[in-house]
Amino acid sequence: MAGVASTLAKKRALAAGFGTNANASKYLNQDFESLRSECLGRGSLFTDSTFPAEPASLGFNELGPRSSKTRGVQWKRPGELVSSPEFIVGGASRTDICQGGLGDCWLLAAIASLTLNEDVMARVVPAGQGFGRGEYAGIFHFQFWQFGEWVDVVIDDRLPAKDGELLFVHSAQGSEFWSALLEKAYAKVNGCYEALSGGSTTEGFEDFTGGIAENYDLKKAPSNLFQIIRKALASGALLGCSIDITSQADSEAITNQKLVKGHAYSLTGAIEVNYRGRKEKLVRVRNPWGTVEWTGAWSDNSSEWNSVDVSERDNVKADDGEFWMSFSDFTRHYHRLELCTLTPDTLTTDDVKHWSVSNYDGAWRKGSTAGGCRNNPYTFWMNPQFKIKLEEEDDDPGDDEVGCSFVVGLIQKNRRRMRKAGEDMHTIGFAIYEVPEQFHGQREVHLDKNYFLSHAQTARSETFINLREVSTRFKLPPGEYLIVPSTFEANLNGDFCLRVFSEKQAETLPCDDPVKAELEDDMEISASELRSIFNKIVAKRTDIKTDGFSLDTARIMVNLMDDSGNGKLGLVEFATLWKKIQKYLSIYKSNDMDGSGCMSTPEMRMALNKAGFSLNNTLHQVLAARYGEADMTIDFDNFVACVMRLEMMFKVFKKLDMDDTGFIELDFFQVRTLNCSL
Secondary structure: OHHHHHHHHHHHHHHOOOOOOOOOEEHHHOOHHHHHHHHHHHOOOOOOOOOOOOHHHHOOOOOOOOOHHHOOOEEEOHHHHOOOOEOOOOOOOHHHOEOOOOOOHHHHHHHHHHOOOHHHHHHHOOOOOOOOOOOOOOEEEEEEEEOOEEEEEEEEOOEEEEOOEEOOOEOOOOOEOHHHHHHHHHHHHOOOOHHHOOOOHHHHHHHHHOOEEEEEEHHHOOOOHHHHHHHHHHOOOEEEEEOOOOOHHHOOOEOOOOOEOOOOEEEEEEEEEEEOOEEEEEEEEEOOOOOOOOOOOOOOOOHHHHHOOHHHOOOOOOOOOEEEEEHHHHHHHOOEEEEEEOOHHHOOOOOOOOOEEEEEEEEEOOOOOOOOOOOOOOOHHHOOEEEEEEOOOOOOOOOOOOOEEEEEEEEEOOOOHHHHHOOOOOOEEEEEEEOOHHHOOOOOOOOOHHHHHHOOOOEEOOOOEOOOEEEEEEEEOOEEEEEEEEEOOOOOOEEEEEEEEEOOOEEEEEEOOOOOOOOOOOOOEOHHHHHHHHHHHHOOOOOOOOOOOOHHHHHHHHHHHOOOOOOOEOHHHHHHHHHHHHHHHHHHHHOOOOOOOOEEHHHHHHHHHHOOOOOOHHHHHHHHHHHOOOOOEEOHHHHHHHHHHHHHHHHHHHHHOOOOOOOOOOOHHHHHHHHHHO
16 A cells, blocks of 8 residues: 555665764755755856745745835845855854744744754754855754654745845844854754744744753642653753743843843753762753852852762852852742653663654644544544553662653644635644453554443543644653544544653554455455545545545445446456556645645646646636635545546547547536536
8 A cells, every 4th residue: 555655665775874963854855965066066056946046935924025024025145244254153043043033932942952062953954054165055954853753944044124134033243143044954954934923932943953841830840750851861861940030121220139030041961969968969050151140048159069079079169150049049039941862873872771662743624634632532433642661660770750751742733824725723732541351452443432431541631732743751660552643623634743752662653444345245346345445544644634535435436446237346456446546546645746635726737647637727726616725725535526528528538439530529428427427
């Protein structure tokens, strides 16, 4: 089956190293090195036709073509803005990132975090590019993690400017352009600049690391948070913390004890020291400014250190922006902790413990796999199901709670790109159930409605929310569990990526019924059986948009292929039909130029030509109106229905036009027969 073949091909590609940071997939099939070489050879500057210097690349509403905010915008290359542009000057730093006229401070905070970690920075901003002779050709590239794989994104360096200054991100110096170019590449991946407005810092942070992020409200911190922090640091995770502000005037205000409000800190250490006959929990925090340090208990040169053995003291006198404080003071003064657990390929050392990672794509489709949350008891079971097998308990003698730790992250894919079409984030979440013992060790099983009506969930996501990702940490006894991701409401179409990060090795697998048909004794397939088979297959596809095949379309397929005239397909007829569907899928995907999963009506015209149909304007207008959506897109099932009906019409016409005149005459009964066959 094509869906299975596609999945196997993707697995083989990943196994061969494609889609990793070291061998990222070429976004829109653009190869940076070859494109730059071509431009250098011609002596011309690169122009990116896939993200043109046009109003549509800016936005669709507040940054739309008719907005006052975009009036007078000109696209300028760095050399047209300053006399001596630089890519990075003296290493990347937080002063390279100043917000412009776009509400993407969440992204800028994530970009700023890159400057604190050279290894992560090098993964996102590849070396060997700049404005020097022999390397500059108006082309740059950046790498982002996108829903399970790394993509290499190529851009030209034409940046939106107004009155001679950059409209969006810029450096404080004005001559440094890496952050502005990175923002442009990220806007390209998401469709336009305006699509970046509003979001969570962790969203950008994950796209820069491939890790999985968690957020903790320190005023509601779990009792074992210190243990979580220590284990996270031991696994190479990146941690940040901040103090909330109540007004804009509070932003970067400094408290009496030299803590900065509304400012992103890094958390870099967690230890326990012997202090006056008891254990004291301490955390080490770093101010990225490199100055302005905490002056309270356990700060540099504070008296508490005099009661600690010299062997337990760690860099407590350097004025470098890094300082220790008690864990109790930390949770009292700070409000938020962000923790990003990194994938094993991100970690460059074996000195840290690597978590096990599983990643699966899935889709919710109206009428087949979009069952909604548990509030929809009669459809909830239709959602995709994934099984996780936990066998090894954590190695954690200091933790009273015995079990297996893991983090589940559910990401809804490509929703920012869909803002142009009036779409936004769905409200998403997931539930976790114990797998019944009789199904242990089985994969080809999809638990039905009766199970969920009679069993309570074991755990669930902390909330259902309209963010790109919902992630929650769990600790459960060894066993087999079922993860059921869903939208809050039923019958909402969407694609998702489910990730499981586990402290010990854990097996995660998608669960589904095997695709098969219980045929009658004559071994033939009816239209309703055909529809069921095909909808099972396309529901698993994440690379094409479809609402599922209708019974009407299934009947057209049967009528086209049914040589016996009994209204059913034999196995040979079905095999021939399946080859046709594979052919049409190949044509459909090759003409989906932007990789959106659906075709536009102009793309459909080219696809029909590729399928062998030469049609006039009138027929194309009729087909676009009949099979197109309101936004003039064509999804896969409508494309197949269109092609099948065309093939049937031509087949019937040629049968009636025995003299090959190009004209036929029909009486009343022939018209009725023709309508029945179509």
